[in-house]
Amino acid sequence: MLKGIFNNTREKGSYFEEVAERYLQKQGLTPIARNYLCRHGEIDLIMKDARTWVFVEVKYRKSLKFGGALNTLSQQKQQRLRRSIYQYMQDFTLHNVALRVDFVAIQGHSPHAIHWIKNVF
Template structure:
């Protein structure tokens, strides 16, 4: 997937989440070893959001492409975000996935996709 296409889907995910009442705090938060696509607040819950896209489900749902190693990188980036933004350390937290399939009008939103920590 091209970088531009990825950015387009991240922007679509952001618009979708804002419509659902999520306040976006950060986009493309980079840290050593990884990146968090979006970070938002769902009321008082801090949400780290991974955006995935697939043209088809022939090889599985986009959520299935988040390996254990990828989850560990996301956890480390979330910890890095919290170190840089201690005001959010007392919030409940979760990891969500916004998954796009080419033929869908709206994305699949999986809340707490791979457990909280």
């Protein structure tokens, strides 16, 4: 049970980003960065799948109440994520590279139900 083990939302987010990162590594992706922050927002995970840059949004929900983790990627969040990705690509001069945006929704307690959606938009 996870209740009470986190001091704040940031700790909980960091924990589930690590869970997602380990899961994606087992699927063959290579971690590049975590929690890239810019004026537009944040990118939870940046990874590579062979030669493709993968930008990953991670969401956790303990229950299906209010739609669960799978229903948390709003249009507004997608816009902020797009802008953050463009900023990252400018900051690190990534031009003409293959990229995709993935979404990892983690639901429930232990063991966690992990839903990995490739190319979410």
